[in-house]
Amino acid sequence: MTDQTDRQIFSDTAALHRAAAQYISERAAASIAAHGRFTLVLAGGSTPAGVYRLLADEPHRSQIAWKQVYLFWSDERYLAHDDAASNYRMVREHLLDHVPLHPDHIYPIPTDYSNAQAAATAYHQQLQAVLAAGTNRFDLVLLGMGSDGHTASLFPHNAALNAPPDQLVVAVDNAPKPPAQRISLTISALNRAARVLFLVTGGDKASAVQTVLHGSYNPQQTPAQFVRPREHPPVWMLDQAAAVHLETT
Ligand code: 6PG
Numbered sequence: 001m002t003d004q005t006d007r008q009i010f011s012d013t014a015a016l017h018r019a020a021a022q023y024i025s026e027r028a029a030a031s032i033a034a035h036g037r038f039t040l041v042l043a044g045g046s047t048p049a050g051v052y053r054l055l056a057d058e059p060h061r062s063q064i065a066w067k068q069v070y071l072f073w074s075d076e077r078y079l080a081h082d083d084a085a086s087n088y089r090m091v092r093e094h095l096l097d098h099v100p101l102h103p104d105h106i107y108p109i110p111t112d113y114s115n116a117q118a119a120a121t122a123y124h125q126q127l128q129a130v131l132a133a134g135t136n137r138f139d140l141v142l143l144g145m146g147s148d149g150h151t152a153s154l155f156p157h158n159a160a161l162n163a164p165p166d167q168l169v170v171a172v173d174n175a176p177k178p179p180a181q182r183i184s185l186t187i188s189a190l191n192r193a194a195r196v197l198f199l200v201t202g203g204d205k206a207s208a209v210q211t212v213l214h215g216s217y218n219p220q221q222t223p224a225q226f227v228r229p230r231e232h233p234p235v236w237m238l239d240q241a242a243a244v245h246l247e248t249t
Contacts, residue, residue: 047199071107
């Protein structure tokens with residue numbers, strides 16, 4: 001795969017978190033200056049929690065025009081929003097409870113429908129409406145990656161990878177990372193982004209990082225390779241452990 005990405009390697013997780021918070025703050029200012037709002041898709045999992053906490057602290061808390069920020073989730077475990085494993089709860093604890101967002105601008109993935117497919121359909125309709133009311137794309141999508149190369153809740157060889165191109169949200173069955181039932185933005189939705197930022201730390205992901213950035217293009221096996229937004233290649237922020245197999249130019 002040609003090296004069409006911007007990668008930044010940091011000595012430790014704290015340095016990566018600081019750089020990511022600064023990047024998000026800068027993209028927020030640029031987007032709001034350009035079209036009056038900042039549509040931000042948040043990553044789940046554990047890596048981004050430290051970034052969200054920095055955004056909730058000074059200087060970013062005062063620098064970001066929170067009333068013009070619109071928040072979405074890249075994916076969600078199909079659990080109650082107060083479940084300890086909920087991505088919504090993780091974001092609420094580290095960010096939502098600490099910054100003055102407009103409550104109508106927070107778009108959690110619903111997990112209280114009779115089934116995940118109904119919830120995915122509802123979120124798809126919400127996203128369509130919000131995107132159509134603006135630039136029809138997300139200003140920034142944050143993503144993590146698993147050691148198997150999954151991103152959001154799009155796992156290797158899972159049927160969710162083959163959602164129709166006009167579908168923005170998909171119910172995920174049989175996810176290998178518990179819980180098995182999830183909801184995810186589709187590849188199409190993730191690529192409807194002006195910018196994408198991957199945040200990846202830990203030696204367990206080093207092999208997947210090398211495969212995604214330098215391996216052959218096999219996105220069914222390494223779904224993070226599907227993420228190729230049209231305008232700008234993804235930015236990768238990596239700690240040294242995750243980047244250990246990359247050549248240092
Ligand atoms: C989830 C995430 C998932 C995550 C990666 C990395 O719901 O689990 O959306 O895609 O980003 O698995 O997870 P960590 O950041 O915890 O390593």
